Amino acid sequence: MDSVKNLKNKLPPHNMEAEKAVLGAILIDPDVFTFVRPILDASAFYSPQHQKIYKAISELDTQSQKADILILTDYLRSVNELDSVGGASYIASLTDEVPSSANYEFYAKIVLEAAIRRNLLKVSNKISADVFDDSISSRTVLEEAQKSIFDLTEAGNSATFKSLAEVIMPTLEVLQKLHERKGAYTGVPSGFGNLDNMTYGFQDSEFIIIGARPSVGKTALAMTMAAHIAIDEKIPTAFFSLEMSDMQLVQRLIASRAKINSNRIRSANLTARDFGKVSETCGLLYEAPFYLVDMPNMKLLDLRAIARQLCSPPYNVKIIFIDYITLITGENASIPRHEQIAEISRSLKSLARELNIPVVALSQLTRDAEGKKPGLADIRESGSLEQDADVVMFLHRERADTSEDEAKPIPTELILAKQRNGPIGTVPLLFLSQYTTFVTEAKEK
Incomplete structure (x- = not known):
């Protein structure tokens, strides 16, 4: 019982430093966004400020604009969101969180892990509420729980790619085994x-x-x-x-x-x-x-x-x-x-x-x-x-x-x-x- 009370007093899983590091890496090298985008969307960020900043970077990208500090600041000002994210000074401070853009993938995966945990927490809270609702059958609760977990699993499967060098050796091993089996299907x-x-x-x-x-x-x-x-x-x-x-x-x-x-x-x-x-x-x-x-x-x-x-x-x-x-x-x-x-x-x-x-x-x-x-x-x-x-x-x-x-x-x-x-x-x-x-x-x- 004490552990349940302790959980209620905790903030949802998040890592503010990693969120700042991801945004800072993009502002240092706007090309980094191309690689971060398949991993994260705006909802993966815990901070509403960071969600708005990342969304603005995404919107600039759709307009074929690279989001450095000046361009991002001007864009947020044009859509009346600059003050809500902490102003120009906060945007500029994000680059102080990382020495370079080199470790963007490491930071992005930390942000994603925390986001998945928050979503799991939401699902578990919904299941708990449904369990105590007599108007909802246990079968419905189970089905909704399965669907929610499946949706989370699908969302966590980000797009990946491999070089030919990474694929050639496993392919060669398969072909070798087939050759040894003398043309088996x-x-x-x-x-x-x-x-x-x-x-x-x-x-x-x-x-x-x-x-x-x-x-x-x-x-x-x-x-x-x-x-x-x-x-x-x-x-x-x-x-x-x-x-x-x-x-x-x-x-x-x-x-x-x-x-x-x-x-x-x-x-x-x-x-x-x-x-x-x-x-x-x-x-x-x-x-x-x-x-x-x-x-x-x-x-x-x-x-x-x-x-x-x-x-x-x-x-x-x-x-x-x-x-x-x-x-x-x-x-x-x-x-x-x-x-x-x-x-x-x-x-x-x-x-x-x-x-x-x-x-x-x-x-x-x-x-x-x-x-x-x-x-x-x-x-x-x-x-x-x-x-x-x-x-x-x-x-x-x-x-x-x-x-x-x-x-x-x-x-x-x-x-x-x-x-x-x-x-x-x-x-x-x-x-x-x-x-x-x-x-x-x-x-x-």
């Missing part, structure tokens, strides 16, 4: 050789969209890929299912891997031979690093939180599948749905980069896509999906209904319509509806 292999030959596997930090009309086999294709990655390649894989239960997914997995008609599995109409194959397949599935997330009506923040957990020890997931993107609930239900999808799309793209893994999301196509080969314009509800995605693929076949003759393989095209860093093209597949799985034409033959 650079990314996570999908299991479909013709596709992997074009993409070199699903690449780290890429956001991948797989689109199709209803009942064409989006989930079956994603599960076929995910099962290959987790079971055959032994690469830790996560599958977020917003439409089907985890038990339904496992039944599909058993049918596809054991080559048993999925209807017989659902109806438990299994022969002794079938059950032996089921038991053997379950043994393989049991050992696989495959994680199912069954959560209908999943919120975006929940998805991000679970993904971060799965990509950390002991799970160490290397690829995520999401079935499917338009079932994710956005954070602001009051905005139009296409704006929510745009927010979700940007967030998943950001998640792929943050975790440095491929994120594969399924998407329903508009009804306009029926009866023709799908294209990039057919992605449902938001053009931002196509813009944000590094890779866009479409499943297409002439006959969507599989009820006529489920024993007959159905020719299906996997259209690679967009690949930011590689070729596009079409991969012929066969859909085995009785097993709810896809194979290449070569394998079927």
Whole structure:
């Protein structure tokens, strides 16, 4: 209790000397602002005086003017802010805080650290207030807390750049490892050789969209890929299912891997031979690093939180599948749905980069896509999906209904319509509806 009282008597985290040093370094060498601006904005300063001074420097920069002492003083005078920042004498005194502009980055990071701590304090105070407000549910408090912390995390990720010299050696090490593996794919292999030959596997930090009309086999294709990655390649894989239960997914997995008609599995109409194959397949599935997330009506923040957990020890997931993107609930239900999808799309793209893994999301196509080969314009509800995605693929076949003759393989095209860093093209597949799985034409033959 005493510690809580002591906290109330403390000023929020700040470092006035570092703030003065940053401003002084800019006034000594106005070119320093070019390097400080990606690190700090005006709100990072604790002192209202310093916020106004830094804002004025930013405004001068947008006018292509460099803010030395005289120019800054004149500008503040012209906007009637000079007295509010302490006058011309205070502006001039800032250069006395630092002997040179050399250590500007060190001072800027001190200012940023204090700003992040102040923002964390604001968030914690808001959470504390909400906890005692009976009109706010605990679920809402948790969601708002997650969102606030996530926003702080994103704000702390300032833009960075590297020289070629810094990137060349890590790149060479990767190429050396691939050379030793005799031409292995650079990314996570999908299991479909013709596709992997074009993409070199699903690449780290890429956001991948797989689109199709209803009942064409989006989930079956994603599960076929995910099962290959987790079971055959032994690469830790996560599958977020917003439409089907985890038990339904496992039944599909058993049918596809054991080559048993999925209807017989659902109806438990299994022969002794079938059950032996089921038991053997379950043994393989049991050992696989495959994680199912069954959560209908999943919120975006929940998805991000679970993904971060799965990509950390002991799970160490290397690829995520999401079935499917338009079932994710956005954070602001009051905005139009296409704006929510745009927010979700940007967030998943950001998640792929943050975790440095491929994120594969399924998407329903508009009804306009029926009866023709799908294209990039057919992605449902938001053009931002196509813009944000590094890779866009479409499943297409002439006959969507599989009820006529489920024993007959159905020719299906996997259209690679967009690949930011590689070729596009079409991969012929066969859909085995009785097993709810896809194979290449070569394998079927």
